[in-house]
Amino acid sequence: MPKNYIMQGNRREQIPLVRFCQLGDCENVQKLLKQGVSPNSVGSFGWTALQEAANEGHSAVVSLLCLQGDCRSDLNYLGSAGETALHKCTVNDDAKTMEVLLSLGSEVEVRNTGGHSALHVATYHDNFEAVRLLLSYNADVILCDRWNQTPLHRAAARGCISVVQLLLDHRSDVFLTHDQGFTPLHLAAAWGSVPTVGLLLAAGSDINALNRNRKTAADVGQSAEASLAIHDVACQAPKLQ
Numbered sequence: 001m002p003k004n005y006i007m008q009g010n011r012r013e014q015i016p017l018v019r020f021c022q023l024g025d026c027e028n029v030q031k032l033l034k035q036g037v038s039p040n041s042v043g044s045f046g047w048t049a050l051q052e053a054a055n056e057g058h059s060a061v062v063s064l065l066c067l068q069g070d071c072r073s074d075l076n077y078l079g080s081a082g083e084t085a086l087h088k089c090t091v092n093d094d095a096k097t098m099e100v101l102l103s104l105g106s107e108v109e110v111r112n113t114g115g116h117s118a119l120h121v122a123t124y125h126d127n128f129e130a131v132r133l134l135l136s137y138n139a140d141v142i143l144c145d146r147w148n149q150t151p152l153h154r155a156a157a158r159g160c161i162s163v164v165q166l167l168l169d170h171r172s173d174v175f176l177t178h179d180q181g182f183t184p185l186h187l188a189a190a191w192g193s194v195p196t197v198g199l200l201l202a203a204g205s206d207i208n209a210l211n212r213n214r215k216t217a218a219d220v221g222q223s224a225e226a227s228l229a230i231h232d233v234a235c236q237a238p239k240l241q
Helices: 010-023 026-034 049-055 059-066 086-091 097-102 118-124 128-136 151-156 163-169 183-191 194-204 223-235
Strands: none
Touching: 010 049, 026 128, 049 086, 059 086, 059 151, 086 097, 086 118, 097 128, 118 128, 118 151, 118 163, 118 183, 128 163, 151 163, 151 183, 163 194, 163 223, 183 194
């Protein structure tokens, strides 16, 4: 735990600061900071002032906190929330607040308690602008979570077509498998996302790749119709040389 993270102390001062951050009240936030209230104060539910401000999309408050004292050292703090301020605004596709955090030093590869980077989170929620911003900060497209899923696995499983294409444009690996041996193509097939299957096949995915149960992507299709469509796409999709 960072030394300047305030768990005890004058709770009567800390809780109002966190509340003002949640509300986006820059005037009162600045007033309390000038009075010496720690920018790393924690509220009643265990979220820091920075996490609350980021979650609500108050980028001006985020800037105030990050430029105050040693708050910069807490940019990547997980705390009881289990995720950083960057994770929180990534869920909301809040590129403006994400840009503030990243420009001030938030680390793009920090993982939450589920082993997910901000890019994993953005791809799962189909947050295109967040994905594009994280990639501009060189987010690792082949970083694996605790189940060995890359961001491409998560986007493919959700049928996030535009995000899948963006990840492919940034050299995501279509051949990597997660713990159960599923490629992104397996996941797209299992969830019946035929357009995503087409993108993955066009990027060179192997229709004959087997998971741990010796099943191909067509085998794990959620219906006979989906499997037939996958076979049709497989026959028609161009392969990259």
